[in-house]
Amino acid sequence: MASTNADSSLDLTPAEIDKAQRHDANPLDGIWIFIVGDLFIFGSYFVTYALWRNWQHDVFLSAQRNLNLGFGLFNTMVLLVSSWFLAAALKAMRAADWDTSGRWTLATMACGLVFVVSKISEWTVEVGHGFVFTSNMFSQFYFWTTGVHLLHVLFGLLALFRLYLEVKDPTCRNVATAESAAAFWHMVDLLWLVIFALMYLTR
Amino acid sequence: MSAAAPPIPSGMVAKARWHLRHNPKADLWVAWWSIPIAYNIMGMVYFTITHMMPPPDPSKSQAEVVEFFTRYGFEIRLGFGVMLVSLAFLVWANGLIGWLIMKMDLPHAKAWGYAYMLAMCGGGFTGAYMSAFTMSVASLRPDRDPAMLQLLYDATYISFDGTMGFFLFGSLIWTYAILADKSRLFPKWFGYTCIWNFTTEFLVSPAVIVQTGPFSWNGTIAFWIDTIVYIGWQVIYVFMLYYAIKRVDPPKDRFRSMRLANLPGSRGTSVASTSGLSPQPA
């Protein structure tokens, strides 16, 4: 059982510990593995959606009438603005202007909250019109994909909140963690751009 | 202390014996080995013996369900027999991970470790065992009323998919622990990959509502993408545990009870005289 570990020593050598720590040195690499994986997982969802759209084109087209393009456009703009604000927050942080950075982070979070509220009101309106998850194949994709995205938005808000706390506290200001949180938030924006195109705009 | 132990002999069995006797992490290593072995047995049971995976169509007619259980009845019961013998060893994996969480440098590490163990054991007990029972009972008498067979069929897959919350929560706990751990027992990037795992656990939930399409229990999204992500993550996780075990301190000074044995009133003999080891400082 344990025999296959036999030739390795019982504990790591200092060189091995060094190597393991260097591997870890950049926290950005950590979040990036997640982001790339998430992009590809979402990519597979998008392709699945396209396939079903192709198979049930009429159903999808008529079901798309239930969506409100205005809401979709508004949500897209809100997220784009939030990304812009966050990029400004990061620029301020790199210039060591922490107070301004905190304000822009708050502005980003405000945009995120607007998105959440807007998304939920959009759902409420749709459900009120009898357009629910089980209505048809399009509605399944729509509610599910936007729901998963909303989950990402909520996690992103948590990350931004933590970022804000760190910016406020002089003892734990750290550009590297800020960059991780920002990268995640921009990915949320990026995914929404594709979801908006696929759900609202395709014909 | 490994320096004082006798040299590692050659030969599989002798090496294994040496490690069991002298490796202070022997219990961790055996728990580690149980992971690839037990998961492979599980995979074999689900995919090749019982034909439970990939899942059959949820919208099967009653006649097709009867046919399914008639055709695979013996294999289903045999496969679940194998699984029931081996499944308890997955608890070793949970114990190992929970214990590693307890060793991390984060506030209330012990509680996080217990929470992980509770969540994962709960998921294993309900998700795997309940589906095994309903499936076995259905295949035991395929001449039952077809409506009842269909009930058992649904119960199998819905109890399998419907217990994802346990795994979701377990995974969430582990993820948090890794990301918050200051000792970096696991690399941070591995913590981020755990997020794939628990988010994909969220995503199977529509399978308990819809009967066809990509979100049903045999669908592209609810089953295939989820399973591919899970298996990929599982491979990473086995390697990460390997490095974590190498880095963590041994559970306990193995020779503590030997020292106790030297005390008056016990029947042990002196360690120093029998094995040439000097007692460790307390």
Next chain:
Amino acid sequence: MPRILDHTLLLSVPVIGMIWIAAFLVFPTWTPLPPTLSAADVAAFYSDSGNATRVQYAMIVFNWFEIGMVGLYAMIALQMGRMSHGGGPLAWVYMAVTLGGACMFAAANCFWIVAAYRPDRAPEAIQLLNDLGWICFSVPTGFLIGQAVTLAFAVFLDDRDGRVFPIWVGWLNVLAAIAWVPAAFGALYLTGPLAWNGWLTFDLRIGTFAIYNAAMFAAAWTARNRLAERDLAA
């Protein structure tokens, strides 16, 4: 406080063992219902008011005490913590698996109670509940096996010069684990030794369980005494 009361947890074990045996005797049949009974026969068994009452009373008692061996297992887990791997994951694993076994027993218990609760149900439904009950009761020996193997492993890992449990406890656990393996395949056949009323699935499993718990009680009792002295000395 009288000194004997220091040992309430372990002393509860033989008491609960007696209660289990009593409940076992109250159950209408000492051997399981044959799996080959037709749905009508199974329904008739539960419709018989004498049988139904005895099933219900036996199950109520099991329901009260199904987790009763927890004292023994917790005590064993405590001793595992004092072994040379103590502080590692094994003791926690041991506790988790014992809990799993009790949960499966509780599930079986509920299925039987439901079968006896409304005996005017369709015979097919009663038969289904009866099947579920016996399968849940007979087949999940994986937990018992996991329990025995974990403990055996801990005993073998313990250092040779100051064992917490003597080595025979390890071998007893290995033997018990082997004896429980056939029962995991108890769903394979409706007749023969592997059926849920066969000797491999029922008699061997129950017998081993009884002997195992008695022997482990003895082992835990003596280990507790010895270790108490040792701790006092330390």
Next chain:
Amino acid sequence: MQYLFKGRIAPVWLGLTIVTLLSWLISSGQDNVMKPDLTVSMAVVVIAVIKARFVLREFMEVGHASRWLRVLSDVWVVGLPPAILVALSV
């Protein structure tokens, strides 16, 4: 305010906004009648992925990141539209 207009983020943001409005115009057409149109579908998908690449490069700063990351993100950007096109038209 100064940070909003520092570097390239403001023009990039403006470009993304304009392109978003453009794809909305392409898709909505004259009235709200849903007509099947593969060209429109592909156009909005391609626009979305191009926007995604700008977000990756300008906001997420993938341009300065390690090589594997640049390569993988470009694989995603280049690979997604053809995959969706094939899925939409097979």
